[in-house]
Amino acid sequence: MTSAYESDPIFETVPRQLSNLVTRIHGREIALPDFQRDFVWDATRTEELIQSIISEFPVGTLLLWKQGDGETFASRSFEGAPELGDKRPAELVLDGQQRLTALYQALTGVGDERFYLKVDEFVDVDQDYVREFHEVNFDKAVISVPFAVSKGQARKNEELLGVSHFPVSDVGSFDDWLDEYVDTITSTDDSFSAKYLKSLYRRMRDKYIVPLRSYGLPVLTLPETTPIEAVCTIFETLNRTGKPLGPFELLTARYYPQGVNLRDLWLEALGNYKALVDFKVDPYSILQAVCLKAYGSAQRSDVLKKLTAADISQHWSSAVKGIAGVIDMLQSDCGLVAPKWLPYGMLLIPMGAVWGDIQKLEPLDRASAYARLQQFFWCSVFTTNYDQGANSQAGADYARLKEWVITGDGQAPEALAELPLSSSTLRSASVRRKALYCGLMCLLATTRAEDFHTGQAMTPYRVGEVQIDSHHIFPKAYLARTGGNESSELLLNRTLIDAETNRIIKDKAPSQYLGEMAATYGEEKLESVLASHAIKSDSSSGLANDDYGMFLDERLKTVVQLIERVTGRSLQEE
Structure with missing residues (x-):
């Protein structure tokens, strides 16, 4: 019986002479995956590396990956080395490109x-x-x-x-x-x-x-049988402090020999859809949407193992249009006035995957499909379904969305079955509950929450230009000064307020700054502005009387009504 200490490792560890590595790079036996970044070292770093080599100091381990006869990544030569042409390299460098390029150029007299x-x-x-x-x-x-x-x-x-x-x-x-x-x-x-x-x-x-010839660099060599998801994990681990190299880069290299250039497709998508840029959509999200459409899964292992160049050709355009279309819908109909208020980026993936099916409906039939998709959005946010296991949740939701959103028949996504959010949970929730926090801000924008000064409704333009953000209704400094056991960082104590108003409010008691607002544009307008923020504003209200607990209870009732309206479900009572 072989003990764990005697079993074969997943990699081979063999020191290699520097001269051998340089010779093999020059002979195109060792190359780089095409997705590796360019050589960026300056001369000083190369000088320091040479100093370490001739002093026989450690310079770190190299990581190589053996290449077999099967499907492999697109590869390229080291900067300054002969072009690969039709040559298929025996090994690809996963970690050590900068060091090897620097040494190759110094020892062969190429480069700048x-x-x-x-x-x-x-x-x-x-x-x-x-x-x-x-x-x-x-x-x-x-x-x-x-x-x-x-x-x-x-x-x-x-x-x-x-x-x-x-x-x-x-x-x-x-x-x-x-x-x-x-x-x-x-x-x-x-x-x-x-x-x-x-x-x-x-x-x-x-x-x-x-x-400079005999120095032995420690080299870890992964066998050619290493699964692509393992290579991806290794890359993500190695590049946490540098430019991340994840599944998108790996698949870019894999599909390139098959005539599908993911990098060009992504640059084209960014040029065509400004929303992808504004919301900093990760291109990997597009691949997940493609995988949902092709295989019903958004799991990374399936994206890496199952997706083919043919799948990209068939579904890429629809997935890109879908995610951009969903963002536009959330902005126009669901109060998403700024990227930071998107409760879950992962929600864009199943919604974007089903978007193309909605576009195939007759124009008059799309309205009800859009309404169902928006209901799914709100229910997913306020059930906080995507807090854990988001990839699995996306797959489960898409399986039901495909029929339910289009026809209204079939089994609805699980978020619509019930709303496991109680009034007491919402009453005590802090701004650390990101999905609930973002959902509330979006919800207020749908009620056309008005600016405290001008009375203008919130828009994406005004949120950016006037610096509208989430601020305290009962100022934090005021609550700290007046005492009390309630936290100032509760969701219900936040609303969308412009920067100028927030500076005016500062640490004032609510009754004081309300009086200043009323003197500026009258009691009737004040009541309208506060109502648009789901805030009770009459003279007996908790806000008018500087009663924080009463204010929270009053606002809770209004916010619950707003949530129940957009989700079509009732919150649990405790």
Whole structure:
């Protein structure tokens, strides 16, 4: 019986010599997945890497993925290396592109810079001594100059570089360079013999030059059988602090050889639908909608395993139009006046997947389908169905939405079966309940909540231009000053208020700022403005009498009525 300690790992760990890696990159045996970002290192970082290599310091592990004969990703060569052409690489680099590109360019003399070692910085000729790494002034010992593309640049390089600067790209012929160097310096200074100098510099070679060829980089190699979802997870883990590389990038590379360029499709979608830009829709969401339409699932494993280039060709356009159309509907009919008030981005996916079916209906039949889709939106928000297991919930909802939204028959999505939100839960909910919080702000916008100053209704334009945001009705500072056990951060103590009004309110008692508003535009208008925010405004109200608890109870009743109106369901009573 094989113990866990004796079982084979999922990857092979084999150190590889730097010279071998450079040779294989040049021979197109090692390449990059096409979705990898471009080479971005500057010369300073390459100099630091060379310093670590010649000092034989750790420079991190590389991660490679073996490529078999089956379907693989589109690949490209390293920057400066020969183009792949029809060559199929044996391995793709998943982690280590920047380091390998920097070393390849330095050691082969390609790229925008050329790198040199000033050999005199590594030795003490008078003492016949090769310095230890901590004694070397690496600011002078490792330098770079721009590749000379003009005679002027070539002259500048010559002025900067002395005869003791050894080109890193000539690492394989150091001894020939050394012979010329020693001949040069002994021709003008016979203080030391050529034999003595060559012996000293060869010891320096063994300590600092040889590692540029023999340094062993630790390499983890994933087998060709590694599932694509595992590769995706690895990428997301490795790139959390950099540019994320997720399923969309992986599938972009997979479909490219099949004539489907996801990157171009996405750029076209962004150009055609401003809503996708404004709401920062992730292109992966489009793939999830496509997967829903093709296979009834939004799970990542199904997106990665089941989706084909043919599925993209068939459903991409419909999914893009669907998600953009849903955003437009939510803005115009459901009070979504700003992207930050979208309760669940995941809701766009099943709604967007069914959108195309609605467009196939006769124009007069679409109104009822839109109404059902909006009811589904509100019920999903106020049941908080997408707080956990959103991918699974999207699949379950889409399975029912397809028939129910279009015909009104069949089993409705589970969010419409009941509304497991009680009045007491809503009364005590804080702004940390994101879906309820966003849902309430959208709900207020549907009631044409009016600006406290001008009486104008909230619109997406005014929310941005006038800086309308969610602010406290009972000011936080006022509640802190007057005491009480109720939190100031309850949902019911928030509404959409412009920045100027919020500055005027500051820490005033509600009765004080209400009086100022009434003096500005009269009691009747004040009552209209407050009513549009689901706030009771007569003289006996909790707001008018600075009674926070009474205000919360009063507003709860009005908000419950609004929720029941848009969901078509009754809240539970406790």
